[in-house]
Amino acid sequence: MAQAGKFADKALQLLRTYPRVALNNLKDMPGAYKKNFNKRRNAGKGKTHGRGHKGMGQRMTLPPLGYEGGQIPFHIRIPCEPYYKDHEFKRQYPPFSLLQVQRLIDMGLVDLNEPIDLLTFCNTAHYDCSIEDNHYGVNLTEEGADTFQAQINIEVQHASEEVIAAVERNGGVITTRYYDPECVKAMSNVLKFLKTSTPIPKCKLPPQDAFEYYSNAKNRGYLADPEEIVQARIELAQKYGYELPEISDKSQKELLLRRKDPRQIFYGLEPGWVISLKDQCVLKPLAEEHQKYYAS
Amino acid sequence: MSDAIFIVPSDNKPGRDNVTTTGSLRAEDKTDVTGELETASDPHLYVPDRPPLPIVTSRQLEYPSEHLPSKQAWLDTMATLEDEKLGIVDLHPKIFGTYPRIDILHNNVDWQRKYRFIDYSFARSRAEMPGGGKSPTHRKRLVELGRVVSGHLYIIKVEKHLTKRVHGLCCALSAKYAQNKLIIVDSLEIPKADHQFLEDLIDVRFWGFSTLFVDDSDIMPRNFSLAVNQIPHFNAMPVYGLNVYSMLKHETLVLTLAAVEKIESKLLQILYSAQKEDVKFEYNE
Numbered sequence: 373m374a375q376a377g378k379f380a381d382k383a384l385q386l387l388r389t390y391p392r393v394a395l396n397n398l399k400d401m402p403g404a405y406k407k408n409f410n411k412r413r414n415a416g417k418g419k420t421h422g423r424g425h426k427g428m429g430q431r432m433t434l435p436p437l438g439y440e441g442g443q444i445p446f447h448i449r450i451p452c453e454p455y456y457k458d459h460e461f462k463r464q465y466p467p468f469s470l471l472q473v474q475r476l477i478d479m480g481l482v483d484l485n486e487p488i489d490l491l492t493f494c495n496t497a498h499y500d501c502s503i504e505d506n507h508y509g510v511n512l513t514e515e516g517a518d519t520f521q522a523q524i525n526i527e528v529q530h531a532s533e534e535v536i537a538a539v540e541r542n543g544g545v546i547t548t549r550y551y552d553p554e555c556v557k558a559m560s561n562v563l564k565f566l567k568t569s570t571p572i573p574k575c576k577l578p579p580q581d582a583f584e585y586y587s588n589a590k591n592r593g594y595l596a597d598p599e600e601i602v603q604a605r606i607e608l609a610q611k612y613g614y615e616l617p618e619i620s621d622k623s624q625k626e627l628l629l630r631r632k633d634p635r636q637i638f639y640g641l642e643p644g645w646v647i648s649l650k651d652q653c654v655l656k657p658l659a660e661e662h663q664k665y666y667a668s
Numbered sequence: 669m670s671d672a673i674f675i676v677p678s679d680n681k682p683g684r685d686n687v688t689t690t691g692s693l694r695a696e697d698k699t700d701v702t703g704e705l706e707t708a709s710d711p712h713l714y715v716p717d718r719p720p721l722p723i724v725t726s727r728q729l730e731y732p733s734e735h736l737p738s739k740q741a742w743l744d745t746m747a748t749l750e751d752e753k754l755g756i757v758d759l760h761p762k763i764f765g766t767y768p769r770i771d772i773l774h775n776n777v778d779w780q781r782k783y784r785f786i787d788y789s790f791a792r793s794r795a796e797m798p799g800g801g802k803s804p805t806h807r808k809r810l811v812e813l814g815r816v817v818s819g820h821l822y823i824i825k826v827e828k829h830l831t832k833r834v835h836g837l838c839c840a841l842s843a844k845y846a847q848n849k850l851i852i853v854d855s856l857e858i859p860k861a862d863h864q865f866l867e868d869l870i871d872v873r874f875w876g877f878s879t880l881f882v883d884d885s886d887i888m889p890r891n892f893s894l895a896v897n898q899i900p901h902f903n904a905m906p907v908y909g910l911n912v913y914s915m916l917k918h919e920t921l922v923l924t925l926a927a928v929e930k931i932e933s934k935l936l937q938i939l940y941s942a943q944k945e946d947v948k949f950e951y952n953e
Contacts, residue, residue: 376736380767384846387768393843395916398774497942 463508463582465530468499470538471516473526487630487639489527490551491559501560503553512546514538525628527594536592537608543617545628549594550578550586555637566647571657574635574643574666594634635668642666724755731936736761739845743925744853744873746892749865751873754854757925763935764845766838773843776836776912834938840915841931851875851922856883856904861891863898870902876919877901882910884926907931 391397420430428434440446476482481496490509493499501507509529517538524544531548539546551559554573558565578586578595586593589600609616619625635643644666646655657663724743732738738758745754759765795802844850851873858865870879878901881892886906888896896904905914907930915921923931 375767376733376761376765380765380842383767384765384842387843387846388848390847392847392849392919393768393770393773393840393916395777395913398770398777398916400774401771404771 460506462506464506465509465511466499466501466507467511467513468493468528469513469515470520470535472498473512473524474516474520474522477522477524484522484524485627487525487527487627489549489559489632489639490529490556491562491638494560495562501556503557503560507560508553508556509549509551523624523628525630527632531591533590533608537612537614540605540608540616541612541614543619543628546592547594547631548586548591549632550575550582551637552576559637566649569646569648571646571666572638572641572643575637577634594631633668635666718754722753722755724757726756727758729758729760730933731760731762731940733761736765739764741845741850741852744851746853746856746858746869748859749869749872757852757928759845759928760932760936762939763838763932764841764850766835766842768843768846769835769839772832772835772839773912773916775832776840777916779832780911780913830938834935836912837910837931837935840912841921844915844921849876849920851920852928853922853924855889855924855926856881856892856922857889858891858895861894863895866892866895866902867899870920875922878918879903879920879922880905880914880918881922882907882927883924884930907934 387393423430423432442449473482473488476496476498477484481498482488482492486492490501493510494501499510501509511530512526512528512532512535514532514534517534520538521542522544523542524539526539526544527547527549529548529550531546536546552573552575555575558573577583583595585591587595589596589604592601592604605616619628630639632639633642637643641647641654642656644657644662648655657666729738739761740756741759741764743754743757745752794800841850858869870876881888881896881902881904883904884907886908888904893904896902903914903918907927910931
């Protein structure tokens with residue numbers, strides 16, 4: 373927005389010789405407003421002004437753009453070609469690159485002592501996620517994979533093999549995890565959600581077409597078998613030619629082993645709890661029926 | 669100027685500070701006026717008592733830029749008639765050194781001028797009145813081709829666009845700074861509650877015909893308030909009232925150091941926050 377620098381300094385230097393910038397010498401950019409002109413009379417050229425004689429052309433009563441004549445209607449004459457059928461129901465994963473993650477870390481917007489998830493991205497205000505646009509979370513992309521250097525425990529919604537390799541090469545942990553729209557809504561604007569004083573939603577399991585992805589150890593799915601994931605980590609390291617670094621620090625090891633329950637969406641808070649910002653307290657469900665519903 | 673009457677707080681007796689409540693202070697005979705008013709020899713007056721100059725040599729900036737050198741300005745004082753430099757202060761280049769976009773200034777001034785035309789008056793129509801309902805059909809054609817049916821009705825669109833407003837303030841401050849019309853003073857304290865002193869001060873320092881004084885709060889020093897009250901073309905304003913229109917209307921802009929701090933911190937907070945897109949508000953008439 374505000375530009376400062378050598379060009380601005382040049383302009384300001386020029387301004388010193390000019391009359392005072394005051395209310396009487398302000399004007400908008402040339403061409404800021406479109407000037408209407410009479411197409412019949414002012415358009416130049418003599419006689420008919422290029423519009424010809426008689427008819428709809430001269431009188432400016434031509435049919436509107438897209439008008440089609442003929443007897444058979446458009447939708448009957450041309451066969452249906454549903455290329456984009458059900459596009460409005462497809463799940464969208466707005467991309468976020470490893471370079472951007474590294475940038476957030478370098479700027480100090482992300483705390484490395486905590487696991488990173490969708491909530492972290494949304495809280496930095498550098499990532500936007502809205503369920504109105506069918507957004508289901510982050511797609512972590514490869515850009516900046518070569519220069520990525522942080523050791524993190526990250527949870528995303530979609531990640532390619534290269535991204536997984538880039539994170540694990542540095543001794544990090546990556547998990548792919550599904551959130552249903554209700555949870556995405558709660559995480560995208562957490563303050564707004566907490567102000568509603570509704571119970572923290574219980575995360576649903578992934579739909580049928582996504583179940584395979586999230587239960588596959590190659591994708592580091594959260595529903596995959598942990599032993600298979602250990603095997604897949606070694607396989608990937610051999611494929612990309614790096615060694616999995618051993619973590620000796622105890623606190624770092626604890627951080628990397630932290631995972632959420634498949635039904636849980638916030639670290640440290642369980643589904644069913646109500647957080648009251650006004651009274652500064654957490655209300656937990658006591659009825660057996662509720663406890664049974666919110667149990668994992 | 670007509671005979672002016674000071675507005676003096678009730679606890680302060682008018683005679684105590686030798687402030688005349690009636691009578692013209694713009695008397696031709698200057699010696700008479702100074703005889704009535706406070707003189708510098710009075711013991712309760714503001715006397716500049718300070719360490720040797722320069723007092724200030726730099727200022728700590730929030731969000732300092734690595735690539736842009738900070739702008740610098742003299743720190744003046746209004747305690748004396750003649751110009752006296754207390755030191756030099758640093759100003760943020762993104763606020764006092766932005767590209768002077770004249771169209772952005774125009775946009776801001778236009779926006780402020782439009783507020784005059786907003787009409788908040790409201791009258792219920794026949795459909796909204798209790799009792800009968802809306803007319804089932806239109807009795808007349810809604811629009812008659814070739815002429816305006818209702819001539820008095822027109823719509824003004826006033827946008828509240830945060831980015832443009834912030835940009836406008838930065839541009840106005842930069843233009844003032846570049847044209848040497850921005851003065852920074854330590855405070856608005858003047859030695860006597862005399863409008864003549866203020867006029868002389870502005871004459872001596874070539875601050876022009878109109879001057880806008882900006883302080884951080886709306887409670888200004890007493891002497892200054894009484895003096896500035898007498899002169900219509902010198903105006904005082906708190907920081908929260910600072911706007912592009914007033915800055916461009918007045919020839920010189922005088923900011924106190926506290927006001928500079930407040931303006932900078934507020935604008936930088938908006939410039940450097942990762943906030944989402946602006947919300948637009950519209951007022952229709």
